[in-house]
Amino acid sequence: MNTEIRYVDHEVLIPNVEGDEIAERIKVQIPVTIDPVTGDEMLTEEAFEILETTKARHMGLLLPDQIKALRERLKLSQKDMSQLLQAGEKSYTRWESGRARPSRMVNVLLRLLDEGDVSVESLQRQRSDDDGWNKIVHWDFTKSVVEEDLVFSIPPGEYAEEAVQ
Amino acid sequence: MPPSNEPIPEDWRSNVLRILKEGKFGREIQVPRRVQSDWEADSLGAFPTDVRYALSDALSRSGVIGKLIPDQPEPGVTYAFWMFYRCMSGENRKFYAKICLHHGNVTIKILSAHLPDKGNEL
Numbered sequence: 692m693n694t695e696i697r698y699v700d701h702e703v704l705i706p707n708v709e710g711d712e713i714a715e716r717i718k719v720q721i722p723v724t725i726d727p728v729t730g731d732e733m734l735t736e737e738a739f740e741i742l743e744t745t746k747a748r749h750m751g752l753l754l755p756d757q758i759k760a761l762r763e764r765l766k767l768s769q770k771d772m773s774q775l776l777q778a779g780e781k782s783y784t785r786w787e788s789g790r791a792r793p794s795r796m797v798n799v800l801l802r803l804l805d806e807g808d809v810s811v812e813s814l815q816r817q818r819s820d821d822d823g824w825n826k827i828v829h830w831d832f833t834k835s836v837v838e839e840d841l842v843f844s845i846p847p848g849e850y851a852e853e854a855v856q
Numbered sequence: 857m858p859p860s861n862e863p864i865p866e867d868w869r870s871n872v873l874r875i876l877k878e879g880k881f882g883r884e885i886q887v888p889r890r891v892q893s894d895w896e897a898d899s900l901g902a903f904p905t906d907v908r909y910a911l912s913d914a915l916s917r918s919g920v921i922g923k924l925i926p927d928q929p930e931p932g933v934t935y936a937f938w939m940f941y942r943c944m945s946g947e948n949r950k951f952y953a954k955i956c957l958h959h960g961n962v963t964i965k966i967l968s969a970h971l972p973d974k975g976n977e978l
């Protein structure tokens with residue numbers, strides 16, 4: 692392989708929010724090498740980095756490494772992070788490995804966390820509130836109430852007494 | 857006699873899968889710029905490295921059908937096969953894919969990743 696680096700113009704295609712059309716074309720310069728057998732312009736490692744980061748930046752997305760770095764900075768496990776974002780652990784793991792990408796909505800949340808505009812604590816509170824709500828919704832009045840449900844789901848006040856009975 | 861479609865040999869498949877899983881783009885996984893442009897346009901703006909997963913998914917089934925391409929200038933063994941990619945819009949698209957496994961089984965070159973341009977023939 693010819694290792695001489697050459698810089699060429701390349702267009703990065705940015706999809707619209709629905710993902711069914713190209714909304715924008717961003718011109719970048721990327722380093723390539725020339726395949727001595729075929730004359731193909733071959734993308735270098737750096738070229739891939741430029742293409743990925745340009746696309747992520749214009750789509751407002753965090754890259755897998757950035758998601759992982761954010762979690763590590765917050766000192767959370769993958770399980771903690773998936774619970775915080777109210778996503779499946781498997782899905783979250785896939786976002787970190789790049790095997791799948793989070794939706795733009797989840798990305799907004801990740802960015803807010805990254806920039807400190809929303810705190811882990813506030814999301815945890817949100818999570819606790821939701822847990823309570825879910826448990827009330829799935830309340831089975833034909834069975835006895837378990838302690839865990841009482842702790843997380845009974846709002847203070849009139850319903851607590853009724854539920855204990 | 858022209859080469860026909862056949863199950864892709866296991867050793868070729870496992871070597872390519874390993875490189876797709878462990879290799880780095882621009883090093884073990886080599887991609888011509890024209891292939892990247894096709895992939896990005898036909899997938900409606902997918903990330904460049906997302907092609908790795910579409911290719912891996914297609915090759916992860918034992919007995920997957922492909923077509924040996926004997927006349928490639930690249931030094932190695934080349935197979936063409938079909939792969940699928942779910943675009944951001946949710947649309948599942950069928951792609952024509954072609955990979956050369958270079959001699960030595962250390963690097964691959966992705967030669968095609970685009971919508972079919974010759975109908976349903978590999």
